[in-house]
Amino acid sequence: MKQGSKKGNQISRRGILTLLGSSLFIPFLGFGKTIEENTPVSTKDDEYQTLLKPDGTIVKVKVTTLKKAKIIKKNMSNKKLLNWLGRKL
Template structure:
């Protein structure tokens, strides 16, 4: 008669299914979560300014204070020419 095949001591399908199932439970249990990073400067002040086309833009006050003034009293047409836009 034929001999039964030898049983290998490796990882069988029956042993693999519980491992896969338990790995799928890790996110549900919260073990796979990462820490949420909270920005430190959440209380930075903003100022609402108008663009040339009339849209409102939210700008940080610190960036306004640190801005370099190119020319005071600049007309709209010269600014648009400097930007390369047509009137």
């Protein structure tokens, strides 16, 4: 009769450590879906354009909102732009 065996098969501390260590490799097996499949395909909705505000700060705006916007004045001279920004010549 073996002296090391107790009731049934018990897992030793070394056995627990090997189980924990081997469980770290589960993410590398590739059972889950890839990120590319979960994300929708981006179109022109994600394109941005940089614009200038009257206080001189820069803002990124989506291109789709710019296409829907009403144009007040298309061509602007340099003097009118500086006046709009609030800077004096």
